[in-house]
Amino acid sequence: MPRVPVQLHCPDPVLEAGLRSQLRPQPGIQLLPPGDPTPPTVALISVDTLDGDTTALLHRIRHTTPARLALLVARLDVTHLPTAAECGITAILRRSQATPEQLTHMITSAARGDGMLPDDLLGPLLTQVGHLQRQVLTPHGLDFSGLTTREIDVLHHVADGRTTTEIAQTLGYSERTVKTTLHGIVTRWHLRNRTHAVAHAIRHGLI
Template structure:
């Protein structure tokens, strides 16, 4: 993701303030959020994310690139994450939670005060979801639980992680290329494909792609 050089932000850490890094898919969104958050003394804006920061990730919608940024933020950089997003589709919600996101804020509700509230909650290790998303998450977990209990083979759909991998397989990428694009290890990519083919009794990668196409996942 490329953007013009960002405006300078605070780098000296101060006690009792939550350090925030803002990442956006476009520079206008990033600068707008930075200008709003500068008014709040309880937060400190910084350039680099890490274990002591909360990353505010602003996306229009979720795609493979957005999910990869989420994973990198939480797993590689050790930062807590707040996702500000326009939409989250049904099959993406669990993957967002599995990425380690502590809070989700709808873009249409993303006032400066609302963002600070979500950041403060995430910094303390808490969760902050819109009420409609919380209801959807509870319903999804319930369906998955019932499906795993009723089906000898467990959950028979595709997770968003599996969809991301299979989509890239369909585009002709090999294991190392998929790992690089999604910020996974090659072992993780192999494990995803092995779990998918084993659970759904698919013969190989081509069969997995055919299944995903037939079921409308890609």
């Protein structure tokens, strides 16, 4: 099984040395030395909390590497999760739980694109998501895809190969409404055309 190339970001040199000593013996981990040009699969970031400096660091890493981001953090509660998601974090582990086995599990999970979150945050997160759906998205006809029901319906029919006229007749809209709906999707997502919109939606699991 190939090892996962990992780039380590830790502002504290003592903590960084400790992390390297924990990860170096792990057979599934290829810990990259500073300056190594090997593209990392996972960037492991160790911080105290998600404050402004940490957020800036995460954005900088996200925009300079294609690696998936895994966060090792000392202090974290559910109010930090939206920021973590917005910064592109895939997996989170509290520093107090950072055994070599848990670190390896977090890194390999992130490398596969799987999420990882401390167990005590799952319940509050689901409560927060439910509140967002009820109070913000549903009243505006949206779901977590960022698409309205109308946009999803139109994209489904485009994906089935139907023409604008056929979509309008099937859904009971005017052709102008169908065209406006598709134009809105293409513009909002910075896409080229309706075919690109369908491909984007399928690729991201939106339809």
